Amino acid sequence: MRKTIGVFDSGVGGLTVVKELIRQLPNEDIVYFGDTARVPYGIKSRETVIRFSIENILFLLKHDVKLICVACNTVSSFALPVIKNHFRVPIVGVITPGVREAVYATQNKRVGVIGTRGTINSRAYELEIKQLDPSVKVTAVACPLFVPFAEEGWLEGSVVMQVARSYLQPLKAAGVDTVILGCTHYPLLKPVIKKIMGKKVELIDSAKQVAVEVKNILAAEGLCNGKRKGSHKFCVSDNPDWFKSLATRFLGHDIKDVTKVSLS
Numbered sequence: 652m653r654k655t656i657g658v659f660d661s662g663v664g665g666l667t668v669v670k671e672l673i674r675q676l677p678n679e680d681i682v683y684f685g686d687t688a689r690v691p692y693g694i695k696s697r698e699t700v701i702r703f704s705i706e707n708i709l710f711l712l713k714h715d716v717k718l719i720c721v722a723c724n725t726v727s728s729f730a731l732p733v734i735k736n737h738f739r740v741p742i743v744g745v746i747t748p749g750v751r752e753a754v755y756a757t758q759n760k761r762v763g764v765i766g767t768r769g770t771i772n773s774r775a776y777e778l779e780i781k782q783l784d785p786s787v788k789v790t791a792v793a794c795p796l797f798v799p800f801a802e803e804g805w806l807e808g809s810v811v812m813q814v815a816r817s818y819l820q821p822l823k824a825a826g827v828d829t830v831i832l833g834c835t836h837y838p839l840l841k842p843v844i845k846k847i848m849g850k851k852v853e854l855i856d857s858a859k860q861v862a863v864e865v866k867n868i869l870a871a872e873g874l875c876n877g878k879r880k881g882s883h884k885f886c887v888s889d890n891p892d893w894f895k896s897l898a899t900r901f902l903g904h905d906i907k908d909v910t911k912v913s914l915s
């Protein structure tokens with residue numbers, strides 16, 4: 652029997668990861684859960700994010716999943732070590748793949764990290780970078796307004812530029828040559844970030860590397876699906892219409908059906 656890849660995020664942002672999973676793994680079935688009733692996670696406490704994550708995983712486990720992809724940086728930062736110990740199914744987060752790529756990419760050993768307050772306060776990126784290469788200097792900044800900008804479709808213009816310039820100033824001052832986009836929404840703001848940081852600065856969007864990691868795990872465990880095209884199911888805990896209206900921007904194509912589910 653075909654088993655599914657389970658993906659979850661606090662809301663719609665994880666669709667940037669699903670987009671890459673579909674591109675690299677077209678034969679895989681995917682069930683996505685967006686916790687739209689409780690979004691945003693980026694301002695919640697570690698305990699709350701861990702509790703929400705466990706509930707989300709318990710929901711995905713009802714769909715016969717063979718692997719779970721945590722497509723949320725805040726969850727990956729706060730909860731991954733805990734949830735990995737709680738469940739037998741392989742669980743892939745977004746931090747390690749992004750860190751690997753950034754440490755590989757940096758020439759001057761100065762890496763910037765941007766994310767939600769939760770992600771930055773957890774220091775998860777910083778600690779993993781230091782573990783891989785202690786000589787890398789990390790400058791980490793929370794950019795909380797980038798999430799509503801991405802959701803409202805404010806992807807250019809003077810207001811966004813002004814806010815981004817202010818957020819990114821410490822990264823420019825530190826002379827970073829690589830920036831990890833440590834939040835599901837930030838890939839949408841790549842053109843603005845690039846304009847401010849300059850062409851030579853590499854922007855790391857971990858979605859591609861996450862999909863590579865998922866692919867490698869499935870191959871190693873002999874869990875890849877055959878030739879039939881994969882099916883994709885989208886579930887949310889609230890506001891399916893809102894989710895649907897944003898999906899095109901984050902996923903790159905329309906979603907026909909979004910199911911509202913209850914976690915209890």
Ligand code: DGL
Nearest residue numbers: 661691692693724725835
């Ligand atoms: N998905 C979250 C993340 O990547 C951003 C949105 C939120 O704060 O819930 O950190």
